[in-house]
Amino acid sequence: MAAGKGLNGSSIIIKRVEASGEAGHHGGAWKVAYADFVTAMMAFFLLMWLLNATDEQQRQGLADYFTPSMIRTPGAEGDGQENGVRHGIDDPLPDTDKAGDFDQVAKAVQDSLTGTGAESMQLTNLLKHVVTRMTDEGLVIELNDLTDAPLFVEDTAQPQPALNELARIVANVIGRTRNQVAISGHVRAYPETLVSSPVWPLSDARAHTLRSLLEGASFDAGRIQRVSGYADRKNRQANPMDPRNNRLELILLR
Numbered sequence: 001m002a003a004g005k006g007l008n009g010s011s012i013i014i015k016r017v018e019a020s021g022e023a024g025h026h027g028g029a030w031k032v033a034y035a036d037f038v039t040a041m042m043a044f045f046l047l048m049w050l051l052n053a054t055d056e057q058q059r060q061g062l063a064d065y066f067t068p069s070m071i072r073t074p075g076a077e078g079d080g081q082e083n084g085v086r087h088g089i090d091d092p093l094p095d096t097d098k099a100g101d102f103d104q105v106a107k108a109v110q111d112s113l114t115g116t117g118a119e120s121m122q123l124t125n126l127l128k129h130v131v132t133r134m135t136d137e138g139l140v141i142e143l144n145d146l147t148d149a150p151l152f153v154e155d156t157a158q159p160q161p162a163l164n165e166l167a168r169i170v171a172n173v174i175g176r177t178r179n180q181v182a183i184s185g186h187v188r189a190y191p192e193t194l195v196s197s198p199v200w201p202l203s204d205a206r207a208h209t210l211r212s213l214l215e216g217a218s219f220d221a222g223r224i225q226r227v228s229g230y231a232d233r234k235n236r237q238a239n240p241m242d243p244r245n246n247r248l249e250l251i252l253l254r
Helices: 021-025 029-053 056-066 099-112 121-129 161-174 199-216
Strands: 002-005 011-014 130-134 138-144 181-186 224-229 247-253
Touching: 099 130, 099 138, 099 161, 099 247, 121 130, 121 161, 138 161, 161 199, 161 247, 181 199, 199 224, 199 247
Parallel strands: 181 224
Antiparallel strands: 002 011, 130 138, 138 247, 181 247
16 A cells, blocks of 8 residues: 655555455356356257257167167167167077077177176176177177187197186077077198198197087087188188187077
8 A cells, every 4th residue: 555645735545456366266267167058058959959850760870879789679669778688798688580680689699798898807808809790601709819818728729717718608698599500710820841730630629629618518519510620721810820810710600
């Protein structure tokens, strides 16, 4: 505060008022709140636009896109939530009494083996060995070696504990379907300098190991249509001797 003299000799007092630090700190809060409000309104108007610009089928497609693990029963009415089934390792699967139901069953099996929603990290890591894909013949379930986790003792048909557990899981999942299955074994290439290459007997022996493990896990042996060894003839990797070419394939046949 400063003082001085006016023209008539009276005192003039000048008082300076400074803003407190707390008031300055909260000065921009309204901007954040306003931004949140504008964002919410944009989302609301976008939702209203989508509801008016799409039909029921398109809205159902959008809903299915954002809930990929939900399986909608063909021909069912409603929003799909009450009719959808989220499939886990032990959940029931749809039947295959009709030919057109295979894709639905295959999708359910795939969902069960993705590892999504697995109840333990151990199970999630175990299911990293599993890759599925659809073909004209049916649903192919691949059991692959990982770089640091092979499924067999090296160069033998003796299963590692991981394969024992995987066979139990797969038997549980496909055991709730009615389709026949085919099993095949694939191995990496070996150096041509070997006097006797093990690729044919080894791939065949590994395929039969999986067959035996499935049957030991109470899978119906009568549903196994064929067991084959393909040696190193169908490699997945460019390098034929890459260990990642070691795999088993179980096909859920159409």
